[in-house]
Amino acid sequence: GGDDELVITHMARALKGFVQSIRCADGGGIAGSGSGTARHNTLQDVLRVLTVWFRYGDKKDVASVVQRRGAAPFAEVALDVWLQVVPQIVARIDIPTEAVRRQVCELLIRVGRAHPQSLLFSLLVSQKSEIPARAKAAEYVLTGMRKDGGAQTLSVSQLIADARLVSRELDRIAVLWNEEWHAGLEEACKTYFTHGEADEMVAQLGRLQASLESGAQTMRETSFQQAFGSQLREAWGWIERYKRSRSTDDLHRAWNIYFTEFQSIAKTLVAEKVELEYVSPALLAATSLQLAVPGTYAPGREVVRIERFHGTMTVLPSKQRPRKLRMRGSDGRDYEFLLKGKEDIRLDERVMQLFGLINGMLETDAVTSRRDLAITRYNVLPLSPNSGLIGWVRHTDTLNVLIKGYREARKIGHHVEQRLMLQCAPRADMISYDKLSSLQKVDAFEWALKNTTGQDLKQLLWLKSRNSEAWLERRNLYTRSLATMSMVGYVLGLGDRHPSNLMLHRHTGKIVHIDFGDCFDICRQREKYPEHVPFRLTRMLVKAMEVSGIDGTFKTICEEVLGLMRREKDSVRHPPPASERLPQAALTTRRRRRCWRCWRRSCTTRLSTGGWFTTRPPPPPRRPPAAARVRPRAAPAP
Numbered sequence: 001g002g003d004d005e006l007v008i009t010h011m012a013r014a015l016k017g018f019v020q021s022i023r024c025a026d027g028g029g030i031a032g033s034g035s036g037t038a039r040h041n042t043l044q045d046v047l048r049v050l051t052v053w054f055r056y057g058d059k060k061d062v063a064s065v066v067q068r069r070g071a072a073p074f075a076e077v078a079l080d081v082w083l084q085v086v087p088q089i090v091a092r093i094d095i096p097t098e099a100v101r102r103q104v105c106e107l108l109i110r111v112g113r114a115h116p117q118s119l120l121f122s123l124l125v126s127q128k129s130e131i132p133a134r135a136k137a138a139e140y141v142l143t144g145m146r147k148d149g150g151a152q153t154l155s156v157s158q159l160i161a162d163a164r165l166v167s168r169e170l171d172r173i174a175v176l177w178n179e180e181w182h183a184g185l186e187e188a189c190k191t192y193f194t195h196g197e198a199d200e201m202v203a204q205l206g207r208l209q210a211s212l213e214s215g216a217q218t219m220r221e222t223s224f225q226q227a228f229g230s231q232l233r234e235a236w237g238w239i240e241r242y243k244r245s246r247s248t249d250d251l252h253r254a255w256n257i258y259f260t261e262f263q264s265i266a267k268t269l270v271a272e273k274v275e276l277e278y279v280s281p282a283l284l285a286a287t288s289l290q291l292a293v294p295g296t297y298a299p300g301r302e303v304v305r306i307e308r309f310h311g312t313m314t315v316l317p318s319k320q321r322p323r324k325l326r327m328r329g330s331d332g333r334d335y336e337f338l339l340k341g342k343e344d345i346r347l348d349e350r351v352m353q354l355f356g357l358i359n360g361m362l363e364t365d366a367v368t369s370r371r372d373l374a375i376t377r378y379n380v381l382p383l384s385p386n387s388g389l390i391g392w393v394r395h396t397d398t399l400n401v402l403i404k405g406y407r408e409a410r411k412i413g414h415h416v417e418q419r420l421m422l423q424c425a426p427r428a429d430m431i432s433y434d435k436l437s438s439l440q441k442v443d444a445f446e447w448a449l450k451n452t453t454g455q456d457l458k459q460l461l462w463l464k465s466r467n468s469e470a471w472l473e474r475r476n477l478y479t480r481s482l483a484t485m486s487m488v489g490y491v492l493g494l495g496d497r498h499p500s501n502l503m504l505h506r507h508t509g510k511i512v513h514i515d516f517g518d519c520f521d522i523c524r525q526r527e528k529y530p531e532h533v534p535f536r537l538t539r540m541l542v543k544a545m546e547v548s549g550i551d552g553t554f555k556t557i558c559e560e561v562l563g564l565m566r567r568e569k570d571s572v573r574h575p576p577p578a579s580e581r582l583p584q585a586a587l588t589t590r591r592r593r594r595c596w597r598c599w600r601r602s603c604t605t606r607l608s609t610g611g612w613f614t615t616r617p618p619p620p621p622r623r624p625p626a627a628a629r630v631r632p633r634a635a636p637a638p
Contacts, residue, residue, distance in 0.1 A: 012061035057100035073103040090122040094134040109144035117297040120163040162291040169283040174341030174387035274313040295379030305330040336392035345388035349380040351516040400499035420448040457544040474509030481510040483557035486535040495523030497536040
């Protein structure tokens with residue numbers, strides 16, 4: 001109708017204006033060139049260009065702006081501009097609209113020929129996709145990048161070959177066979193014995209068995225087959241019999257074998273080092289590659305290429321068992337990365353992009369630009385839908401490591417608060433504690449707080465400062481960074497902020513957040529221990545601030561950052577194409593969520609840029625008399 005035609009006309013004019021704005025921006029919006037304002041505005045404009053293009057690109061008026069007759073798509077825009085939104089463009093490489101899909105592929109081919117280093121890994125991830133159209137489109141772009149002719153074709157072909165080798169081998173060593181089987185058997189057991197889904201359990205075991213039957217290619221895989229291959233094949237034989245007979249006896253016989261092998265495999269998960277010689281000899285032999293060190297490529301600068309990989313990787317003591325990988329660059333420096341498996345880090349990549357946008361806002365705002373509020377970022381490089389490389393943040397330690405070291409040096413138990421809470425249970429264990437009522441758990445929590453000081457982090461900031469001036473500067477930066485990320489994390493719906501996901505910079509005192517897998521309030525949906533708090537602000541974090549606590553610098557920075565995000569809400573919650581949407585309700589003035597004080601959905605919470613959270617909750621429920629509460633045993637705190 002007429003309204004639709006009017007919308008399309010406005011969109012075409014808006015797209016033309018955004019393109020003109022990008023052309024006029026100083027430096028093209030690439031980090032390291034142009035002013036901070038230009039970088040900030042260009043990224044917003046490019047995201048809006050992509051939104052209009054992907055949604056209305058099949059309309060004639062919009063298509064004429066995107067691609068003029070006889071010209072390439074966005075021919076008037078410098079190719080460097082698109083490097084900052086490569087993840088968004090590659091994510092729409094299989095867009096259903098044929099005309100737009102053809103333009104996307106053509107634009108990626110042009111960018112890939114000019115800057116192949118910045119595009120290869122994103123295309124290789126899409127090429128591994130289970131969606132045929134997506135994998136086919138990625139292969140088409142890779143082929144188009146090689147059809148340039150001359151020496152450039154040979155260089156790009158060698159670069160693609162190196163990228164495929166590195167991607168394949170890093171994906172292999174991110175999760176070894178013993179780790180894959182251990183996690184797979186645990187998940188399959190939970191699927192069947194907890195949820196009763198036999199068919200899904202069979203499918204999970206089938207994928208594990210398929211990887212075993214694919215054949216060993218390294219010494220570690222050969223050793224695994226020799227140790228566990230015959231027993232696992234025998235168990236799979238009983239699964240095959242179950243698929244024909246549907247008899248639970250066959251399943252139980254299979255699981256008797258799987259359980260025994262699961263215990264044996266668990267004993268192999270104690271290694272703290274992984275040698276490339278045994279898990280990926282091809283990667284160890286790869287030297288003088290044409291591929292750039294991840295995260296170092298920038299247009300106009302000398303390319304730092306991968307010279308070689310170090311032969312030993314350190315396994316970090318966590319559930320996912322990530323590896324610390326080191327590679328030598330052509331500049332003679334060593335670059336450290338965290339190799340993660342069994343986890344999709346593409347969300348971390350988008351969060352880092354969002355942090356870059358917010359940093360641009362903080363730098364250009366008249367109020368926040370006077371303070372050092374920039375969020376610490378790091379490089380994120382997805383290798384596949386289930387693995388990737390994360391840049392190592394130098395000179396940082398997790399709060400868990402810092403507090404553990406502080407307490408061990410003073411003969412204090414690492415989990416002293418938990419031990420005091422368990423003392424309030426009848427048998428002083430987690431099973432008895434879980435059976436306590438909510439009010440009894442609150443009393444146990446208050447008992448633990450009363451018998452501990454919670455000044456570990458405060459003392460660490462003081463003891464690790466060379467003088468009082470350095471301590472004051474570190475404390476201020478600590479408070480500012482904590483307040484900034486508290487507000488940004490609240491808008492992002494960020495959860496899982498345990499002490500191992502919070503890091504402290506040794507020199508500056510800044511708080512650095514890692515692991516953004518639980519965004520958009522997903523932690524509120526947990527079956528056990530759901531997180532309802534807007535952000536992490538425990539007693540230990542508060543005591544490390546200044547004398548006024550949260551009523552001083554912390555409160556001021558929170559108001560300024562949240563006020564800035566309110567003013568720039570169109571940019572913050574503007575949905576970047578093909579990326580995860582930000583929670584729209586987090587930026588509204590009134591929201592129907594749990595109150596941060598009483599946790600009732602009936603409570604109306606207002607967020608004000610002129611003050612802190614001002615709430616008028618209903619009166620809290622009356623607590624039972626003291627006689628009905630739990631009486632913790634008197635135990636002196638260490």
